Amino acid sequence: MPLTITTARSAPATAELVGIGVFSDRDRPKSLPDTVLDSRGFEGTLGKTMIVESKKGLVAAVGLGAADDFTANSLRTAGASFSRAARRHKNVATSVLADAVKEIDGLDQTAAAQALAEGLELGHYEFTTYKSKAKKQKLAKVVVAGSTSAGVKRSLAVGAGIAEGQMLARTFVNEPGGTLTPPIFARRVQTMARDKGLTCKVMDLAAIKKAKLGGLLGVNRGSTNHPRFVELTYSPKGKAKGTLAFVGKGITFDAGGLSIKTGNGMMTMKCDMGGAAAVVGAMSALKAAGVQSRVRAYIPMTDNMLGGDATRPGDVLKIRNGKTIEVLNTDAEGRLVLADALSLASEKKPDAIVDLATLTGACVVALGPKIAGLMSNDDDFAQDVADAADRAGERVWRLPLPDDYKSMFDSPVADMKNIGGSYGGALTAGLILSEFVGEGIPWVHLDIAGPAWTDSEDAVTRKGGTGFGVRTLVDLADNWG
Numbered sequence: 460m461p462l463t464i465t466t467a468r469s470a471p472a473t474a475e476l477v478g479i480g481v482f483s484d485r486d487r488p489k490s491l492p493d494t495v496l497d498s499r500g501f502e503g504t505l506g507k508t509m510i511v512e513s514k515k516g517l518v519a520a521v522g523l524g525a526a527d528d529f530t531a532n533s534l535r536t537a538g539a540s541f542s543r544a545a546r547r548h549k550n551v552a553t554s555v556l557a558d559a560v561k562e563i564d565g566l567d568q569t570a571a572a573q574a575l576a577e578g579l580e581l582g583h584y585e586f587t588t589y590k591s592k593a594k595k596q597k598l599a600k601v602v603v604a605g606s607t608s609a610g611v612k613r614s615l616a617v618g619a620g621i622a623e624g625q626m627l628a629r630t631f632v633n634e635p636g637g638t639l640t641p642p643i644f645a646r647r648v649q650t651m652a653r654d655k656g657l658t659c660k661v662m663d664l665a666a667i668k669k670a671k672l673g674g675l676l677g678v679n680r681g682s683t684n685h686p687r688f689v690e691l692t693y694s695p696k697g698k699a700k701g702t703l704a705f706v707g708k709g710i711t712f713d714a715g716g717l718s719i720k721t722g723n724g725m726m727t728m729k730c731d732m733g734g735a736a737a738v739v740g741a742m743s744a745l746k747a748a749g750v751q752s753r754v755r756a757y758i759p760m761t762d763n764m765l766g767g768d769a770t771r772p773g774d775v776l777k778i779r780n781g782k783t784i785e786v787l788n789t790d791a792e793g794r795l796v797l798a799d800a801l802s803l804a805s806e807k808k809p810d811a812i813v814d815l816a817t818l819t820g821a822c823v824v825a826l827g828p829k830i831a832g833l834m835s836n837d838d839d840f841a842q843d844v845a846d847a848a849d850r851a852g853e854r855v856w857r858l859p860l861p862d863d864y865k866s867m868f869d870s871p872v873a874d875m876k877n878i879g880g881s882y883g884g885a886l887t888a889g890l891i892l893s894e895f896v897g898e899g900i901p902w903v904h905l906d907i908a909g910p911a912w913t914d915s916e917d918a919v920t921r922k923g924g925t926g927f928g929v930r931t932l933v934d935l936a937d938n939w940g
Contacts, residue, residue: 461623462542462583463600464576464615466607470552474602476510478519478541478551480558482526488558491520506536506918508544519544521555529563531570532852538578540918546583546596557605568606569614574852575603576618577625577930581919584626586633620747621933625926627651628733628740632911632924636712636729641760644711644732645687648739648758652691655743662688670779670803672759674795677776677786679761681716681769686761688800692753693745699753700940704809705742705932706800708793708816709735709760716763716789717771730924731793733911734815735760737928744933752939757804759796763789775873779803780895785873793818794877794888798895805897811840812902813935814892815928821884822858822906828913830854831927832906834889840901844935851930855905860889905931 470477479488483503487493492513501509505524510517521541524533537555545551556575560568579601587593603615631639631647639647645661652659664685667675672688679686689709710731714720720728735758742756770776774786776795779802784795793816804812822832831848833855835841841857848855867879867887875894879887889904896902910927913920 460599461619462580462598464579464619465600465602466612466615467552467602467604468607470554470604471602473550474552475548476517476519476545476551478508478521478545478553478555480523480537480555481520482523482529482562484525484527485562490515491518496520505533506540508540510544521553523555523559526562529559531567531574534559534571535574535578535581535852536918538575539582542579542582542598542601543918546598549597550600551598552602552604554604556603560605569610572603572611572614573618573621576615577622578919580619580622581625584629584921586630586921586923617748621744621930623747624740624744624933625929627743628736628926628929629924631736631739632730632733632926634729636762639711639729640684641687641709641711641762642685644709644760645689648689648691651739651743655746657742658692658694660690671777672779672799673777674784674799675759675761677770677774678716678763678792678795681764681766682762683766684762686759689758689760691742691756691758693742693750694753695751697751700751702753702755702809703936703939704804704807704812705738705754705756706797706804706812706814707735707738707756707758708732708797708814708818709758710763710793710796711760712762713790713792714762714764716792717765717769718788718790719765720790727912730912731817732760733817733907733924733927736924737815737907737911737926737932740926740929741932741936744929745936748933748937750933750936752936754936755804755807755809757800759800761796763792778895782875782894783873785870785876787876788878791877791888794891797892801892801895805895805900808897809900810939812896812900813844813905813932815905815907817908817911818906819885819888819908823909825858825885826856826909828909830856831910832885833857834860834886834904834906835902836860836893836896837901841903844903844905844931847935847938848931851934853927853931854910858886858889860886860893865890
């Protein structure tokens with residue numbers, strides 16, 4: 460359950476625990492017991508929280524890191540750390556926002572409040588659906604002590620709404636592939652759309668065939684689960700400032716098709732719909748964030764299996780926009796379903812398109828597990844997305860789309876192959892996607908193969924799906940136009 464986050468001038472007497480911000484390079488607040496914290500090695504490191512007894516009751520020293528390095532995003536980490544530490548207490552309070560505003564000149568209090576709420580909620584997240592004896596958290600309410608202004612209240616509510624979207628994305632990714640099949644995924648998205656005031660259209664197999672989505676149909680040939688294609692539309696109140704399109708890869712489980720993955724390579728492949736999950740999560744949060752641009756989402760859903768009629772290496776697929784692709788590696792399937800989705804998105808002529816996909820291992824090799832690769836056909840739009848990611852605290856790094864690399868996926872029998880050479884796989888995948896973006900439409904491709912999933916934990920993130928990309932998309936839409 461989401462937390463209840465409220466404001467008050469000071470921590471209420473009913474608070475079972477009070478979190479107090481501590482900078483690693485500033486004097487500690489006098490309300491904290493220095494001797495105890497020193498004896499336990501607490502240094503005020505960002506992301507670390509220590510609960511101790513004080514003269515006024517139970518307090519939590521919440522590390523804020525060095526003051527010179529502190530940004531509004533730091534409060535997301537601090538909030539998550541405090542939320543985790545407070546899991547055994549039902550009603551708590553924290554002054555970390557006020558503590559940060561007091562010490563850091565020029566800190567944007569509203570941005571900081573939003574990040575704090577995101578952190579409090581994300582630190583509280585757990586996926587225990589399949590645990591027979593899950594230990595339930597007691598934490599239910601957090602009072603943010605300090606400012607009670609309308610702006611801070613609004614920012615806390617926005618942050619909570621965005622975190623709810625990111626947690627939804629995490630939950631979708633964490634669901635087993637045999638449970639979250641394309642039809643079930645689509646139904647759950649329909650339910651979300653109804654709850655959040657979005658327009659939702661779902662194409663079943665017959666509709667997908669009628670729409671000539673050859674890439675999606677080709678990937679689905681080896682599966683007993685029928686595909687789905689979901690379109691979502693968010694329309695703001697009043698005149699829209701512009702129109703964005705979000706596209707998310709929704710491979711609900713990737714066995715690789717006939718180009719089958721190894722056992723180890725399949726273990727986390729329920730996360731291959733991380734792009735779709737991020738898009739769905741972001742769409743669910745647009746109303747809460749008060750976004751004034753129109754946003755349409757395009758989400759192809761299928762698993763990639765190896766049934767008796769699975770697509771064979773050498774088969775040729777015809778994509779929605781009429782271009783053909785020779786499939787030489789059935790495990791390079793994401794670009795095939797995205798090709799249809801990008802073609803459909805382009806037909807509506809949006810101002811710009813962003814696609815998110817757990818697309819290539821090559822991107823993980825290049826950038827590691829915590830940074831997404833950003834590729835684009837438009838420098839200005841690439842900067843817009845990079846700026847949104849920076850504000851949202853999600854790391855991206857721009858990679859090139861070299862024109863001369865297009866020859867690497869030339870095909871003797873079709874318009875192109877679905878793979879390039881042995882090197883530069885992230886780049887050739889991006890170039891293939893670019894073939895399906897309408898002429899003149901600014902487009903960004905985010906390869907989130909690394910940061911969509913994690914096998915380690917920190918204050919904000921638990922093992923499993925991360926919901927990476929949700930905050931970036933919401934920020935982009937909120938600042939569009």
